[in-house]
Amino acid sequence: MSNSILESGTTNEPASTTVMSMQQALNRALDEVLAENRKAVVFGEDCGRLGGVFRITDGLQAKHGAQRVFDTPLAESGILGLSVGLAMAGFHPIPEVQFDGFAYPAINQIVCQIARMNYRSRGTMPMPITLRVPSFGGIRAPEHHGESLEALFAHVPGLKVVSPSNPHEAYHLLKYAATRPDPVIFMEPKSRYWQKAEVDIARHEADGGAPTGAKIMREGRHLTLVAWGAMVSRCLQVAELAAEDGIDVEVLDLRWLKPIDAAALAASVRKTRRAVVVHEAPLTSGLGAEVAQLITQHCFDTLKAPVERVTGFDVPYPSGDLEDEYIPNIDRILFGIQRVLEYKRG
């Protein structure tokens, strides 16, 4: 942990907030990681001179040199396989896969190599790899540019998965992920890259702790909305609308999709006794099923209704014109809330 974290945890100084976009927050986090860890290296397609197609690595090559921030040939398996070897040689690779759907060609290296090397080598070859993946939909992009792969990654033993929902979370979660000794899939909600918000650079959490586990983004009494990535801000919007009808919605940002913070889920739903999980990924075998099961297991006696899921559909991610029909929108989330609130035991 950096000194700033320790300091912020022990003092009551006013927050050192600054307004920035998620793109700027991620860029700043990478800049600091590169400065703090000489073994950190950033690379991927167009990550060097161009600064990445989303400019997340903008200016980093000029500042930290072409050896530590570099362009690779256009081959995702190559990028991830290269990461394994670099990790074996003592580096902390921070590769980028340019878009979610481009992770598919690298699945063999991610699943069969990165996720298992620590295990295979009996802990002698850790894989401190932070794989950044611009993720989820919402930008009317071509095919394979709007996928939600969290359930796929979360199902793989040996991987950890995290997704920030706003610039503050992005800055701190990336700085935290990039200092872990295990592989972390870092899913950036690309539709939120340009929204600006306050970032408290000095302080991770209100209590000064590390950004592990889930985080309550809005407290409420009647129902818990569980979400991650871009769906968190949508759920916060929904909560405001529901409040107009006297429904007090709690919004829980799961943040870590593996490991899932079951204790935080249980604590929230024990209080609200109702839950709706919202995600962009298809319904069947989505992470919502895992969340619903954890809630059921921990809160069965207190639940007033079955856990609802408001998600994408079991269809290939559609073209831009139909994107708004696919991604859970405000109305569909409100309908989900209504189903839970109106549930009658048979």
Add this chain to the structure above:
Amino acid sequence: MDTLSPVASGGAAGPLTADELRELYSLMVAVRHLDTSAIAWQRQGIIPGYAPELGQEAAQVGSGYAVDITRDFVFPTYREMGVARTLGVDMVAYMSTHKATWHGGLYNPMESRLAPIQAVVAGSVLHAVGWAHGQTLDGKDGVALTYFGDGASSQGDVHEAMNFAAVMKAPVVFFVQNNGWAISVPTERQVAGGSVAARAAGYGIPALKIDGDDVVAVVDATRRAFAHARSGNGPVLIEAMTYRRGPHSTSDDPGRYRSLDEERDGAGVDPIERLRQRLLADSIADEAFFAEVLAAAKAEEEQIRTGIQGLGSRPGTEMFDLVFQETTPALQAQAANWREESEHV
């Protein structure tokens, strides 16, 4: 084929000394004896399975012999027992993978400079490029040696690895053991164009296509390749032509896809016999030496077998403890449940 310029590989050592030739012979016999014994172990139920390297002793011992384990790193497949033995890896720890004790083997890859045993065909070729690029970033002079076969050469990762290595000028030696067979499919139905070495030209990588059953040629080629890569000239590809004399694994039945006549013709003269004849012709060794080597190989195999037989299962807690460096609550809970409900407390 030899497109590696003699100038670029200039730092390579001179001809092999008599001592080195005798050492190579001893290594090849030790490997042969352990390899054929492992088949017997499987038949006797000591181990559940094995992938023999019978006939590839010259290719494996010769290439492994060129490695400097103080600075280089080796990336094997699942058939590089001869390389492991040559590098001096603890062979009980290595063979434990075939006893189904632990997938990657029990040896320490960092200390032995041999990456964990790799079951994915072509899985570790890119890792070698990454490790080698790390040498460049660190300003060190280590070379990565990565093994793959004619079958693996069909995998896309091999293309990506060769392209990345060439673009990044990474100090890697790609060592292809073309043993004629990918389980049941012969090279002519596997490798378009007939040669993996010929592909190297497309990446601007120098290549050596060598007689992989001539251990002296293998050592020489590998040393030249290492010298080239170590001097900052980028990767080299070696295609060692050899023959898989045995089955793909102890579960395989070559009688279904090749006749004994074809096998005899394809295999040619045994690489160990070839070296033996050479040692005799040059008066470097005599029958007493050969007998001594065989006795040592037998003693070594017995010691390894005893070690393997004495090897118990790993404690089940390792299933959970070795997944992450930093474990998770879910994993801890599963481990606790397992402990509570299992008999292996």
